[in-house]
């Protein structure tokens with residue numbers, strides 16, 4: 268691979284960070300897959316895979332903050348994840364509350380803004396309260412925006428946006444002719460957040476699974492077989508290094 272921008276390939280397939288980091292993606296989105304299989308491989312219950320997944324998330328948030336990534340969106344619970352056994356869903360909700368309670372002071376001191384996307388009104392009350400509390404506390408911060416996708420689905424988000432736009436057309440404040448890409452983007456859960464530059468998926472699958480369907484139009488994709496609990500900053504560096512070597516033409520020519 269070409270060796271330019273902020274990362275140096277030291278020939279042992281290890282990426283070292285130079286102090287002068289350029290072309291860091293502004294928005295990284297991650298499908299944190301493989302927790303269940305990671306646990307199964309170790310003979311552990313799936314829920315312990317999720318618990319280890321939270322630790323992996325801690326490390327990646329820290330690293331993104333350090334690298335001055337502006338937005339990190341993580342797929343923590345999809346609109347389809349309700350199909351899982353109630354016990355697993357409960358553990359995931361509990362882990363979310365624990366994560367927010369335990370990490371909020373440190374995240375705040377690092378300047379992280381903790382936001383969420385998705386219909387959180389369907390989450391247990393305690394999750395909603397902690398998410399709102401976390402956002403209220405951290406919203407003045409200027410650092411990394413950690414965007415937790417919860418009860419999030421790309422199709423659900425597009426329906427949500429279309430309903431909002433439809434209401435405005437109904438009440439006469441908009442006309443059909445006002446519908447354009449910007450209007451749709453501005454009505455998504457991710458309004459005001461730039462589209463992801465790169466979408467990372469761990470766990471070996473090569474699909475989007477209803478994640479950021481509108482926003483991914485020109486995102487770069489990076490897949491790895493590494494299961495989410497094993498995903499370390501070195502893997503993040505590999506993804507960024509790969510991103511930095513892509514030729515983004517947005518349908519044009521150079």
Ligand code: FPP
Nearest residue numbers: 299300301302303304320321343362363366
């Ligand atoms: C997919 O792995 C992962 C999830 C559905 C949940 C992701 C959640 C976490 C990483 C931890 C919780 C996050 C927060 C913000 C506290 P999977 O269970 O589908 O794995 P599998 O494909 O191996 O079964």
